[in-house]
Amino acid sequence: MATAVDVRDLKAWFGKTEALHGINIAIESKHATAVIGPSGCGKSTFIRCLNRMHETNPEATADGEVKIGGDDIYAMPAVDVRRRVGMVFQKPNPFPTMTIYDNVAAGLKLNGSHKRRTLDEAVEHSLQKAALWDEVKDVLKKKSGASLSGGQQQRLCIARALAVKPEVLLMDEPASALDPISTAKIEDLIFELKQQLTIVIVTHNMQQASRVAEFTGFFLMGNLVEFDRTEKIFTNPSDKRTEDYITGRFG
């Protein structure tokens, strides 16, 4: 198996407060890796470091090494990093005034693609990959992204992220605001997508982590306590703190 994201001694700060204390992890290519842990443990900060979103906060700094496909993300422009490492957030955030089509095409246009045919193909391909095409193909340029249901909006955001063909997709609690049916669609989608790209998903829902991810990392107070195959983490974790967390004895 190949490593898609290689993280060495990653530290992150908000002002003078150290939020990550030296994370080391090798994330497998074309697999889903779940990141779990109690609120404030650093899991969102961790994934935001993987595409340099962390540093968009003026108070925030990071140190250490993060390589995507072997390339150091701090040695390339942040825009390039975010093209290669897409992100989907907890709350769907389509561009509200744009049509469905323009929402998906936005990233491509930002990257300089303006050819109509190229855009059409990319939009259809991305919406199909995000399992939304059949539901919106007739209203692509008539309806705005904001007119869709919450679950559809989230899949639209996934399509938008997929349009620029990222190698890695970061998902920060992508289904926590969705109903069970929409959640199931997102989980099915993760299963499909990881055939082609690497997924890192932050989730508070441990059943979700166990359903979608081959690997799971448990964060606690800015440390990666344990990282292993998901079935090992959820049936027989090595660290007592992991066991206490996933069995609900603290948190």
Add this chain to the structure above:
Amino acid sequence: MTRIRFHQELDELKHRILAMAGMAEQAIDLAVQAYSLRDLALCKRVLDNESAINRAEREVDELAIDLLAMQQPMAVDLRFILAVIKINADLERVGDQAVNIAQRVMNMIELSATDLPVDIPAMAGRVRAMVRDALRSFIEGDTELAKHVLEADDEIDRMNHEAFAQLSRCMQTKPDSAAQALDALSIARNLERVADHATNIAEDVIFWVRGADVRHGAGHSFAGS
């Protein structure tokens, strides 16, 4: 995210399986006592108590299934519930073996008493110790004690083989005692099965506490370590 109610229900599950274990253990004690004393009333008590064990089995299963479905247990809690479900089935089978022994003793009581070349009380004493230790290992989560139970099973197998050899010979040399010898042979076999159930329980305790699958002589760790 602490799950107080869930952990209270796990405690309730443990209490219920222990109550059932007490019934199964008592059933074996009564059946063996009935053999030693040739006591028909004790045999009938074993038969009467069986339905309570069966009822307890269903109740433990129902609670365990509810917890699996409603609480989605993880790690040690998941292993505990899986172990309880299996221990539950083993205890119910122990109850069945006690009934089998009691029925054989009822046969023997109808026949004349005769000296047989088998020491059933000695074998029963060893088997009861295994059951007691298996249950104690469960109560205390003591995997060392559980390992002792696994080791003790070989001795019970040896005693059963010896009983088979001696009683087979007895049937040939003392045909008048063949019926009693056949009953004793069955009782030895039933006791050997009780020891097997005690062994299963000990294996389940090791699985619960350590996450290690030691069935059928395997020593590998559970879930891909």
